Amino acid sequence: MEKELxxxxxxxxxxxxxxxxxxxxxxxxxxxxxxxxxxxxxxDVSARxxxxxxxxxxxxxxNLPAVFSNMQFADYMQIQPRTDRFEWRNxxxxxxxxxxxxxxxxxxxxxxxxxxxxxxxxxxxxxxxxQFGSLKLxxxxxxxxxxxxxxxxxxxxxxxxxxxxxxxxxxxxxxxIGKQQAYGLSARGLAIDTAIGDGxxxxxxxxxxxxxxxxxxxxxSLTFYALLESPRSTGAYKxxxxxxADALLDVQARVYLRGKVTRVGIxxxxxxxxxxxxxxxxxxxxxxxxxxxNGLAMHNGNGEWIWRPLNNPQELAVSTYRLDHPKGFGLLxxxxxxxxxxxxxxxxxxxxxxxxxxxxxxGSGSVQLAELPTPDETNDNIVAYWLPDxxxxxxxxxAFDYRIHWTMDEAGLLKNEVAMVNNTFHTDGEQLQSNxxxxxxxxxxxxxxxxGESLNAGVAPVPTPxxxxxxxxxxxxxxxxxxxxxxxxxxxxxxxxxxxxxxxxLRAALFSGKRALTxxxxxxxxxxSNQHRTF
Numbered sequence: 001m002e003k004e005l006x007x008x009x010x011x012x013x014x015x016x017x018x019x020x021x022x023x024x025x026x027x028x029x030x031x032x033x034x035x036x037x038x039x040x041x042x043x044d045v046s047a048r049x050x051x052x053x054x055x056x057x058x059x060x061x062x063n064l065p066a067v068f069s070n071m072q073f074a075d076y077m078q079i080q081p082r083t084d085r086f087e088w089r090n091x092x093x094x095x096x097x098x099x100x101x102x103x104x105x106x107x108x109x110x111x112x113x114x115x116x117x118x119x120x121x122x123x124x125x126x127x128x129x130x131q132f133g134s135l136k137l138x139x140x141x142x143x144x145x146x147x148x149x150x151x152x153x154x155x156x157x158x159x160x161x162x163x164x165x166x167x168x169x170x171x172x173x174x175x176x177i178g179k180q181q182a183y184g185l186s187a188r189g190l191a192i193d194t195a196i197g198d199g200x201x202x203x204x205x206x207x208x209x210x211x212x213x214x215x216x217x218x219x220x221s222l223t224f225y226a227l228l229e230s231p232r233s234t235g236a237y238k239x240x241x242x243x244x245a246d247a248l249l250d251v252q253a254r255v256y257l258r259g260k261v262t263r264v265g266i267x268x269x270x271x272x273x274x275x276x277x278x279x280x281x282x283x284x285x286x287x288x289x290x291x292x293x294n295g296l297a298m299h300n301g302n303g304e305w306i307w308r309p310l311n312n313p314q315e316l317a318v319s320t321y322r323l324d325h326p327k328g329f330g331l332l333x334x335x336x337x338x339x340x341x342x343x344x345x346x347x348x349x350x351x352x353x354x355x356x357x358x359x360x361x362x363g364s365g366s367v368q369l370a371e372l373p374t375p376d377e378t379n380d381n382i383v384a385y386w387l388p389d390x391x392x393x394x395x396x397x398x399a400f401d402y403r404i405h406w407t408m409d410e411a412g413l414l415k416n417e418v419a420m421v422n423n424t425f426h427t428d429g430e431q432l433q434s435n436x437x438x439x440x441x442x443x444x445x446x447x448x449x450x451x452g453e454s455l456n457a458g459v460a461p462v463p464t465p466x467x468x469x470x471x472x473x474x475x476x477x478x479x480x481x482x483x484x485x486x487x488x489x490x491x492x493x494x495x496x497x498x499x500x501x502x503x504x505x506l507r508a509a510l511f512s513g514k515r516a517l518t519x520x521x522x523x524x525x526x527x528x529s530n531q532h533r534t535f
Contacts, residue, residue, distance in 0.1 A: 039118070040115050040120055040211060040213075040225075041238075042225060042236055042237075042238040042252055042254065044225075045211070045225045045226070045227055045236035045237070045238075045254075046236035046254045046397065048227055048236065049227060049228070049234040049235055049236040049254065049255075049256055049397075050234070050256055050395075050397070052227075052229065052234045053233075053234040053256040053257075053258050057229075057230075057231040057232075057258075060108040060208075061108070062107035062108060063102075063107070063108065063109065063144050063145065063146070064102060064103070064106075064107045064145070065141045065144075067137060067138070067141050068102060068103045068104075068141065068145065069103075069104065069105075069107060071103045071104050072104075073104070075103075075135060076103040076104050078131075078132060078133030078134065078135055079101040079103060079130050079131070079132055079133070079135070080130065080131050080133070081098040081099060081100075081101075081129060081130055081131075081151075082128070082129055082130060082131055083098075083162075085126075085128060085129040086098050086153065086162075087099075087114070087123070087212075088214065088215075091214070091217075092217040093214070093215045093216065093217055093219065094154055094155055094215070094217075094219075094220070095152060095153070095154055095215045095219070095222050096152075096153040096154075096162055097150055097151070097152060097153070097212060098150065098151045098153060098164075099112070099129060099130075099147040099148075099149070099150050099151075100147060100148040100149040100150065100151070100169050101130050101145070101147065101148060102145050102146055102147070102148045103148070106148035106149075106169075106170075108208075109125070109145065109146025109147055109148070110146070110147055110148065110149065110207065110208055110209065110210065111146075111208065111209040111210070112147060112150065112209075112210045112211075112212065113209075113210065113211045113212070114211075114212055114214055115211050115212065115213045115214065116214045120211065123147075125145060125146045125147060127142045127145075148169060148170075149167070149168045149169030149170065150168050150169075150210070150212075151164050151166065151167045151168070151169075152164070152165055152166040152167075152222060152241060153165065154222075154243045156178075156179055156243050156244075157179055157180060165177055165178075165241075165243050165247060166241055166247075166249075167183070168207070168210075171188065171204045171205070171206050171207075172188040172189030172190060172204070172205050172206055172207045172226075172228055173186045173187070173188045173270070174186065174187055174188065175187070176241065176247045176249055176352075176404070176406045177247060177352055177406060178243070178244060178245055178246045178247040178352060178406050178407065178408070179243075179244065179245045180350065180408075181247075181350055181351070181352045181406065181408060182346075182347045182350040182351055183351070184271070184292040184293070184333065184348075184351025184352055185269060185270060185271035185272070185292045185293055185331055185333075185351070185352070185353075185354055185380075186269070186270045186271070186380070187249075187267070187268065187269050187270070187354060187404055188268050188269075188270060189205060189207060189226070189228050189235060189237060189253070189268075190205045190228060190230075190233060190235060190253075190255060190264070190265065190266075190268065191263070191264070191265030191268035191383065191385045192204075192205060192230065192232060192233060192261055192263065192264060192265070193261065193262050193263050194263060194265055194268070194368075194370055194383055194385070195316055195318050195370035195372075195383070196262055196263065197316065197318075203230055203231060203232060203233075204230065205228045205229065205230035205233050205235065206228065206229060206230065207226045207227065207228055207237075208227055208228070208229050209226070209227040210224055210225065210226050210227075211224060211225040211226075212224040212225075220242065220243070221240050221241060221242040222240070222241045223238070223239070223240050223241075224238075224239050224241075225237060225238050225239070226239065228255070231259070232257060232258055232259040232260075232261055233255055233256065233257050233258070233261075234255075234256050234258075235253060235254060235255040235256065235397075236253075236254045236255075236397075237251065237252065237253050237254075238250075238251070238252040239251055246405055246406060246407040246408075246409065247352075247405075247406040248403060248404070248405060248406075249403065249404040249406070250359075250401075250402075250403050251267070251401065251402050251403070251404065252400075252401045253266070253267075253398070253399070253400045253401070253402075254397040254398070254399050255397055255398040255399075255400075256395075256396075256397050256398075257391065257392075257394075257398070258394070261391070263368070263387060264387070264388065264391060264398065265368065265383075265385030265386070265387060266362075266385055266386040266387070266388065266398070266400050267356045267385060267386055267400065267402050267404075268383060268384070268385035269330065269331045269354050269356070269383070269384050269385070270380050270382065270383050271291075271292045271293040271310075271331045271380060271382040271383075271384075272291060272292045272293070272374070272377060272379065272380045272381060272382060273291040273292070273293060273294060273310040273311070273312055273371075273381065273382050274290040274291055274312055274374065274376065274377045275289065275290055275291070275312060276288075276289040276290075276291055276294050277289065277423060277424060277425045277426070278294075278309045278311075278424040278425065278426045278446075278523075279311055279312060279426060280426070286342055287341055287342050287343050288339075288340055288341065288342060289335075289340055289341055289348070290341070290343075290348065290377050291310070291333070291348065292331075292333065292348065292351050292380075293310060293331035293332060293333050293353065293382060294309060294310055294332070294333060294334055294335065295307055295308060295309045295310055295331070295332050295334060295421075296308040296310065296329070296330075296331055296332075296367070296369050296384050297328075297329065297330055297331075297332050297355070297410075297413070297519075298321060298323055298326070298328070298329045298367055299326065299327040299328040299329065300322075300323050300324070300326065300327065301323070301324050301325030301326060301327060302324075303417075304516070304519075304520060305414060305417065305418050305516075305518075305519035305520065306321065306519060306520045306522050307420070307421040307519045307520065307521055307522065308321070308369065308522045308523070308524070309421075309424045309521075309523055310331075310371065310382055311371050311524065311526050312371070312373060312374060312381065313371050313372070313373055313526040313527075314373055314526060314527065314528070315373060315527070316370070316371070316372055316373070317370070317371045317503070317524070317526060318368065318369070318370050318371075319368070319369045319371075319524060320366045320367075320368050320369075320387070321366055321367045321368075321369070321522075322366050323365060323366055323367045323386070324363070324364045324365065325361055325362065325363065325364070326358055326362055326365070326367070326386060327357075327358070328355055328356060328357045328358065328413070329355075329356050329367045329384065329386065330353060330354050330355035330356050330384075330405075330413075331353065331354055331382065331384055332353035332354075332355070332410050332413075333348070333351050333352065333353050333408075333410070334353075334410050334420070334421075334422070334423075335349075335423070336349055336408060337349065346377075350408070352406040352407055352408055353405075353406070353407050353408065353410050353413075354404055354405070354406055355404070355405040355407060355413055356386070356402050356403075356404055357402060357403045357404075357405065358386075358400070358401070358402050359401035359402055359403060360401055362386065362388070362400065363388065363389070363390075364388075364389045364390075365386055365387050365388040365389050366386070366387045366389075367384060367385070367386055367387070368384070368385060368386075368387045369382070369383070369384045370382070370383040370384075411452070414452070414519070416452070416453055416454075418452065418454065418516055418517060418518050418519050419450050419451055419452025419453070419454050419455040419488065419510070419517055419518040419519070420450070420451060420452055420518070420519055421448060421449070421450060421518070421519060421521050422449040422450065422451035422486060422488060423447075423448075423449040424446065424447075424448055424449075424521070424523065425446065425447040425448075425449075426444070426445075426446055426525075427445050427446075427447070428440050428443075428444065428445065429441050429442070429443030429444055429445040429476075429494045429495075430445070441494075443476055443494045443495060443496055444494070444495050444496075444497060444525065445492065445493060445494050445495070446492070446493045446495070446506070446523070447490055447491070447492050447493075448490070448491045448492075448493070448508060448521050449483055449486060449488060449489075449490050450488045450489050450490075450491065450510055450517075450518045451483075451486045451487065451488035452488065452517075452518070454517045454518075455487075455488045455489055455510065455517060455518065456487050456488075461512055462480075463480070463489060463510035463511060463512055463517050463518075464510065464511050464512070465478065465480050465491055465508060465509070465510055465511075466508065466509050466510075466511055467493070467506075467507070467508050468506070468507045468508075469495060469504065469505070469506050469507075470503075470504055470505035470506070471498075472497065472498050472499055472502045472503065472504045472505075473495050473496065473497055473498060473504035473505075473506070473525070474495060474496045474498070475493060475494070475495050476494045476495060476496055477493075477494040478491065478492065478493050478494070479491070479492045480492075480510075489510060491508055491510070491521075493506070493508070495525075497525070500527065500528040501527050501528070502527055503524050503525060503526055503527050504524070504525040505522075505523075505524055505525075506521075506522070506523045506524075506525070507520055507521065507522050507523075508520070508521045509521065
């Protein structure tokens, strides 16, 4: 599985880099980029995607000379954009655009165009846009090169400072941050055959071409379009980025498929979970938790809210949740207290959650979660996406519109409809002996904290827990008590696992009569194995 790019961690970069795809363009397609356009729109990119979909797939070829393709990460990171050569530097607009240089495995350039009024003009490559540090490069080696991606800058936290708020680099990956946030999880354009387990591997569509609308001085949103390509798909995308305390990214996607596709993941999100209170590390580490996200949240069309804590499993695990007419889903980072992470370098407490809000009715389908084992935090091992039940006939696009909220206000996503699962603790079960000493009894225990206005302990009526467990487990005991530290309630469970080589599914929620007061805690206890965990 391909990994996201993290520009703060050298080892993480190397594990995630993959070639950028590209195809030869006909003279007609090149001419389209320089012609006068009455009103460039998603329809223009969609027409391009449909036409390319009717052609056989042509694999991209590298244009990198050895001096660039053989670069190590430390050398590549010396290639930085010159701030005085940002796009629109001399324009009175709050947005600026910087580019990523090719190098290492970024071996096929993407094409970038500027939309200005009615004109569409290619952005030509120039080595003058970059600083190369101490690298000794022959200018002749730079002549055939291009851009690997781009970044968007905006005075978000300080009106006098340009902050990077969006990064587009590597396959169809992109990351966005809001005010006082730090880069964490990624989104991408499309997921094809993720975690199938057939030995063929996942197909990674790439954004190969972009059209960026030059903003006016009054604009507080940036619009750009993207062309997506892969062996079995082409796609047209429109993005509208609106910076703020929560960054908003509105997406319109039109995807054409060719050939047999088993899974098509819509609005995919990619993240990392190493360990946390629900799955502890087995070696000493001063950091209590390491993750970009710690749970999958879902809002079903029937109104149910679901919280699924993430795992770092021993083997690939795929979970599917029925979500007809979805109201939203996302990978969230719950818990903003620095004490929960203690990491001054990577600041996991500042990494945003990403919430997908569908626009229009997406119909019937499921949210699928793929969890892969990882020994360290340099690899993204979590993928979540929406899986439609049916795909359109050949020649007809998959059409999905949605908004991505990049937020640190996870409780606000619930809109006070229900209380949230505030934390999940996994521990060995124990019993209190007559001498008041706690003694392990061979069971597995969970403590689930629920928190929210509807659960203010001592004010609201005492809720009633509703519990269920799969056939591979048995609930031996449960207890619900007020949690005065949070103002909510703590549910404690003791369970017996029948076969440790199989997973156990658990669900719990707090009710008042027939009304759900909380989201549904849906947990999968992964199978245990004889392999020693290295995290």
